[in-house]
Amino acid sequence: MKINKVSKLSGTITVPADKSITHRSIMLSSIAEGKSYVNNYLQSDDCLMTMNAFKQMGVNIEQKDNSLIIDGVGINGLKNPVKEIYAGNSGTTTRLLSGVLAGQRFSSTITGDESLSKRPMKRVIAPLSLMGADIKAKDNNFLPMTINANGNLKAIDYVSPVASAQVKSCILFAGLYADGTTTVTEPIKSRDHSEKMFKTFGADISVDGLKVIVNHCDKLYAQEVTVPCDISSAAFFIVAGLIVPNSNIKILNVNINKTRDGVLTVLKSMGADIVLDNVRTVSGEDVADIEIRSSKLNSTSFGKEIVPSLIDEIPIIVLAATQAEGQTVISGAKELKVKESDRIHSVASQLNKMGADIQETDDGFIINGPAKLKGATVDSFDDHRIAMMLSIAGLIAEGETEVLKSDCVKISFANFYEVLKQICK
Numbered sequence: 001m002k003i004n005k006v007s008k009l010s011g012t013i014t015v016p017a018d019k020s021i022t023h024r025s026i027m028l029s030s031i032a033e034g035k036s037y038v039n040n041y042l043q044s045d046d047c048l049m050t051m052n053a054f055k056q057m058g059v060n061i062e063q064k065d066n067s068l069i070i071d072g073v074g075i076n077g078l079k080n081p082v083k084e085i086y087a088g089n090s091g092t093t094t095r096l097l098s099g100v101l102a103g104q105r106f107s108s109t110i111t112g113d114e115s116l117s118k119r120p121m122k123r124v125i126a127p128l129s130l131m132g133a134d135i136k137a138k139d140n141n142f143l144p145m146t147i148n149a150n151g152n153l154k155a156i157d158y159v160s161p162v163a164s165a166q167v168k169s170c171i172l173f174a175g176l177y178a179d180g181t182t183t184v185t186e187p188i189k190s191r192d193h194s195e196k197m198f199k200t201f202g203a204d205i206s207v208d209g210l211k212v213i214v215n216h217c218d219k220l221y222a223q224e225v226t227v228p229c230d231i232s233s234a235a236f237f238i239v240a241g242l243i244v245p246n247s248n249i250k251i252l253n254v255n256i257n258k259t260r261d262g263v264l265t266v267l268k269s270m271g272a273d274i275v276l277d278n279v280r281t282v283s284g285e286d287v288a289d290i291e292i293r294s295s296k297l298n299s300t301s302f303g304k305e306i307v308p309s310l311i312d313e314i315p316i317i318v319l320a321a322t323q324a325e326g327q328t329v330i331s332g333a334k335e336l337k338v339k340e341s342d343r344i345h346s347v348a349s350q351l352n353k354m355g356a357d358i359q360e361t362d363d364g365f366i367i368n369g370p371a372k373l374k375g376a377t378v379d380s381f382d383d384h385r386i387a388m389m390l391s392i393a394g395l396i397a398e399g400e401t402e403v404l405k406s407d408c409v410k411i412s413f414a415n416f417y418e419v420l421k422q423i424c425k
Contacts, residue, residue: 001387001406001417003394004375008246008294011423015233016413017042018255020165020193021285023050023092025068025225026061027100027173028201030054032072034222039067041227045411046090053097056081072222075176080106084144087112089340089411092166095124098147099170102133103177105151111144115382120338121145124170127158131174131182155180155216162335163308165190168212175214176203185211190308191259196284200225228255228287232385233413235263235313237423240392241292242272243323249423250277250291257285262309264290266317270297270324297324299369304332311335315347315389321367322356323396330364340411341381350378350390354397375399384411391420 022042027050029036041047043066051061051068058079060071073079078100087093087110094110098121101108111117122141129135134148155178160167163186172194175182187210195212198205200223204215234254241249256264256276268274273295276288297320310317314333321328336343348358348365353376357368375397380387387406394401409416 001391001403003391003401003403005397006244006395006424008425009241009244009249009423010247010425012250012252013237013419013422014252015229015237015254015419016044017227018230019044019046019232019412020092020191021197021227021255022047023096024169024193024197025227026050026054026070027096028197028220029070029072029222030059031075031078031100032201032220032222033074034072036070036072036222037067037224038070039224039226041066041068042230042412044414045088046093049086049088049090049093050097053085053087053093056083056085072220075217075220078104081108084109084111087116089113089116091116091119094121094143094145095166095170096173098124098128098145099173101147102128102131102135102149102174103151103153104149107146107148109144109146115340117143123162123164123167127156127167127171128174130156130158131178133174151177153178155182157183159185160187163188163190164335165194169194172198172205172212172214176217179216181213181215183211183213188305188308189259191257193257200284226283228282228285229253230412231255231260231263232312234290235316236388236392237419238263238267238274238290238292239316239320240395242267242295242297243320244395245294247292247294250289252289253287254290255285256288259309262306263313263317265306266300266302266310267320270300270320271295272297299324299326299328301329307332307335312385315343315385316392318347318358318365318367319351319389319393322351322358322369322371322373324369326369328365328367328369330367331361332363334363339383341383341386343383343386346381346383346386347389350386351393353378354393354401373397375401377402377404380405380408382408384408384413388413388416391417395424
């Protein structure tokens, strides 16, 4: 994709549905009893992987307009897949599904694409093994991963070394099948969509500070869920509206869950003109319309305490920091190294090509701003969030920016470039 500088952004847009909530809606609906409806689901490659996985295990899922109709088979109703489950590029599919598969009475194997096959799975293999699951993986850490389940999981009290909603959710799904009460304690609270949705579907789940407690479950109940729009996708346009001069845009129906709104907190601390309108609750999640105006940004610093609430938004925050006055320091974000790409290197190396002044650290960045960006040929590393961030950078760069392998945006935001064109003036 080739991007050129624009004079302003204006208009009202809608971004895709929340990826995290779509994954969880499909999974819980599939093992609930009855017919669930998932409205405004995310139609992306990652979520298609989750749908296909449960179809392979006997769940009837019908796509109708912008809704899914899912005939749940009950918590013990999944069937042995006749072939390997292919998770594509989706870490969420792999890690959450492994918790479900560990509770079954059949063996299954999860595979993925080249990128996913390099991402660490030991973080879920370790707790599931403690629960009694027999798991074989390449180097005990990578896909393909075979789960030889026998239906005899035992509850554990797990203290997670990482603040990861994927790890937490994996254990919670396994906890539905385990005999007794399972607890997961995190060092810092990660996104809590699973906790909210488990309760909605009828699981016996509670939260005590950083600890989540789930009990063995015999039955979940079908629901109607409306998925709000994804703040991770909205973040690209929020930053675009801030750094492109003379801009004023509104993004509708965005999820502002308190465990996900770190990007708003950080940007506001930098002086961003961001207003939340029409704040409301939709299917248990806080939702708002977000209005953004061009702003003069100042530098900031943040670390591990807030990182779990904005881990996916750090690439676009770094771009904002290149336009801020002063030095921004981001730390506690080592998790970025094991995303779809090594995002610390991907972000720094490509923005530096465009004239930014960014130093990579072991767990984050040191960014000196403001920098005048210039067009360049940049690499997405097949990482959807890197491709979108670099495209936004192109809007303020002198000359033409060419983003290689830009079609990877379809992993989470298939019509990203169409939406971008709507507001470019």
